[in-house]
Amino acid sequence: MNLQNSFSIILLVSAFFTFLTSYLFLKFPPKSINWFYGYRTINSMKTKAHWNFAHMYSGKKFLIFGLILTILGLIGSFISLNNILGSVLAITISILGFINIILKTEKAIKRKFNSN
Template sequence: MFPFTIVTGVTGCTLIVMSMITLFYPPKKINSTYGYRTKASMRNPQTWEEANRYSSKLMLLCGGILTATALLSFFIPSLSQTGIITGIILTFLFSLLPIPLTERHLKKLFDKAGNRKTE
């Protein structure tokens, strides 16, 4: 098996498992050990719940994309031989992508004080 397949497959499956845990067992209270923890998400219970719900769905999507890429590499030999560097780049990209997307989502829904914006 090629390093690309291993790196993307393991990371994709890990993201899927982590997202399923937080989707089915979301953190009930704001805490410093479990859940999506940023300054914006920890402003109040509403931002906390929204950030954890949204980031879990994004992690599931990113994990699915990485896992699908790993599975595709079995059928497209040139993809599986792209190397570990490409796998690591994709891993970092899809592991970190939920953070700026969740922060942007929170900025759209809440003001700086954590109050839900009205349209």
Template sequence: MGFWFFMLIMDLLIPFTMIGFGRCFLKKAPDNINSVFGYRTSMSMKNKDTWIFAHKYCGKMWYICGLILLPISFIVMIAVIGKEKDIVGNVGGILCGIQMIPLIGSIIPTEIALRKVFDQYGNRRH
């Protein structure tokens, strides 16, 4: 049961992180464009406008995906409660891999949105 509880906590970290940072980025992007914290791509770091847009867009995606992943992850882990460690570990590992898809995959739609709204120099398209 201890291993199952450990895996439950580990598999809820990504959804909670997505919800927390998503909400944070939705409300306010990091004050300064930096290479340490935040949504950092060459396009998002062009200027303050692209920086704020990217954080709001990605933040919304993370927040929504986190809210969807949280109950799904909990239900999946409830389904393997009391099972052998190998089953719990395999299901938990697969679940974590699946959770990484929207976490990392959010870069693609965010970059597409940035390129639709801004030109290559970071100026808003009219």
């Protein structure tokens, strides 16, 4: 087990911040719509109901993605990768995961609030 390769380090650090984001969104969501803290998109900022839903939904997705990043980071500690390849791969996984969370959250907002 080698937790010193770039792949594992980047994924585990990303997992930490993903868990932190999940915790903040689920336990301490912003009380009011703002441009400083929270899940801020045009759809999530339409109403207070949109805002609250977006934080609960994305908070759960961040938690799941944090678990995935942790598992991948630990698995990666058993794999020997070139530092550049490991870094690019880990950053790509992280970015694609965050994009996926945003796309799923936006779709869920539209599904929930267009049906009302």
